[in-house]
Structure formats: C-alpha cells, structure tokens
Amino acid sequence: MSRFPTRSELEALASEEGFDAAGVAPAAPSSRAEAMRRWVAEGRHADMEWWARSLPARLNPGAAYPGTKSWLVVGASYVTSEPPPGLWLDPRRGRIARYAWGPDYHDVLRARAAALAERLRRLAALSVPPPVAVDTAPVPERELAERAGLGFIGHNTMLIRPGLGSWVHLAVLALPWEPHGGDEDRQAVAGGGCSECRRCMERCPTRALAHGPVLDARRCVAWMTVECRGDWPGDPAAGSGRWLVGCDECQECCPWNRPAMVRPSRRPWLRFEPELHTPPLDAAIFLNPAEFRQRYAGTVVGRIGWRRWIRNALAAAAHASEDPALCAAVRRHAEGGDEFLRREAARCFEQWRTAAERQPRAPANPPTPADGLRRRTRR
16 A cells, blocks of 8 residues: 655655755745745846746746655765875865765756655656756755755755765655654754854965855856856956866865764765876876866766866866976967867966066175175275
8 A cells, every 4th residue: 555655755765875864845935035036036046047047946946846745855965085195185186075076966867866866756656767866957045955854954054964074965756645653844954054153264375255145147157167168257366366167165074074074975986096186287188189078077077078177177276386287288378279278278377477577686786794794894
C-alpha cells in the first residue's frame, strides 16, 4: 500500500542517497520579493539577463511547478581536505575554487536527487517522479533551505549550516503533498547567525559585499571568472587575485567554515589535485583547447570553455611578477590570431608596465659611506 512519506522519512531517504542535510519548506511565495526586485533594478545581477527574466518565477516558484504543495530541500557538503599552503599561497600559481575540484556538482546532485525522486514516486505511487531543480531553475534554493531549517543565509549571501558551514550545494524537489511528522515549525537551525561579524565583507577582494549582506555580481570574482562571457570586466589587477575559476575568499574567512567546525561529506566526490587546481600560471596560459578539454571535461571548469579559461589566466597573470616563462606565455596570445585573447594579453602587459612604473626608483648614483666621510671632512 502506497503512502506519502513523512518529514522524518524524507530526511532518512535523503541521507541514504548521499545528502548531508534535508528539510521541508512550504510552497509559499518568496518573503524576499522586494529585495530581489531592488537587486535587479539596481543592476546588481550584472549581465545575467536570464536571472532578471526569471524573476517572476523566483518570487513564486510554486507557480512554475503546478501542483507543488511543499519543497524537499537537500544539501550535499563539498568539504574536502585543505590544499597545501605552499601551493595555495604560491604567487606563481593560479587557484580554482573548491566547488570545482572534481565532477560538475550539477551532474552529481542531479543524479542523487533523481534517484531520491524515483524512490518517492514508488513509495507515494505517483505517476511521475517529483521534479528536481539543481541551481539552474528559477527556484530560490537558499531561501527555501532557510525555511526548511537547513541553516541561515549569512552575510556572504551563502546558506550556512553549523557543522557543514557554507560548503554546501543545494537541490530541491517539488512535492505534491505536505509531509507530516517531525518538527513542522522548524526555523533556522540552532546557533545560526552572523551577528556582528563582517569578515566576509572585509575580505572580499573586489568589495562585492560592500553594501552589506547584498552581493553585487558585477564585482564578484565568481561572476567574472564563470558567468561573464565578454572581455575581462574592468582593471585585471583590481583585486581579483589569482583565481582562475570561482572564488573562496568570503568562505575561507568565515568562522563557521573553520576546519574544526565542519565535518566531511557523507559521500565525498571532490579531491584536490595540485596541477589541476593550482596550476602554474604560465602552464595555464599555454594550455591548448585539446589539453584543456582533456583536463577539465565533465567539471565546472570545463563548462566555461577554453577561451574564458585563457582570459581568466591572463587576468590572474597581471597579479604575478613578470618573469621570462610567464612573459613568453602571455606573448603567445599577444601575438596570436584570436583578437579577444590579444586584448586580454595586451592588458596584462600594460598592467605589468604600470606596476613597474609605480615601484620607487633607486637613485642613479646611490650615496656611499665614502660620500658621508667627504662631507664631514669639508666641514
């Protein structure tokens, strides 16, 4: 006999499918409608016009999924071992954000959520599995996760769950029933909140969080390296550092993300590999399209494509000290046939020239001890 699983049963099923957190949120319109409208009106979504077009659906996500009575929100931690400081801090190497250290999380979470949805179809005798959304649908996952009691939305605009921190990917399933059982009035998990902490706002290298806990995507390094499809936006040396794909600055400094505060994923799928995730900048720039595909196929890095990878690497090189190997790599594109990459390489060379001009110049004939002795003798 079929029946609708309770909240407690849903959480247990989600755990069996490899999720580290699960909860149920009511199918109600967004409580952040005014803030989202203002965010778009002020242009803080950058060039992500798909976000603006999907705003009505985000304000009332249930309307896009007819028959939805509640949302099952599931989270998968991507906590993994910390990279060796000698590599992570090496100014000659680029960095890839942790979430991209392996298979594309869209594929990983979608497979797990689809397996969970199929189990729910059989248990509840549904004609089709509940629809699944993983980051690409017009669904406010973080708001729904907060409502479901998975955590709280921090000053860095990420969902933070004590025990997992903000190293969490989310997926949602649209349920055609309202589960019972468990804590039906659950709010954000106990101990949540950023209080007066402003570390993420102060740490952000491009001041993307300068206006309080509101992200300005136009300044965000993650948007610059992943979503922006045109020329590198603005000054390549304006704080973006050596990030090649994504950025972890606002998460690395978060007290909730300290290694002692978080536990590993129930089913880890990411692993740090030095030459893939902290590649030497000259090697990153020298990669050809075939080598790029071979290294990064099936990952978030692979999704951005070779040309944006080279653009990002050239922007990162602008932060490094000019040396013969790096100079040769940049010159390859400065003299190449791709106009887009020629522009980025020229900007890198220009940044190096500007940095050199800002260095204090040593006197043409620096004083010596003998000069001082001669002056005293004349007196």
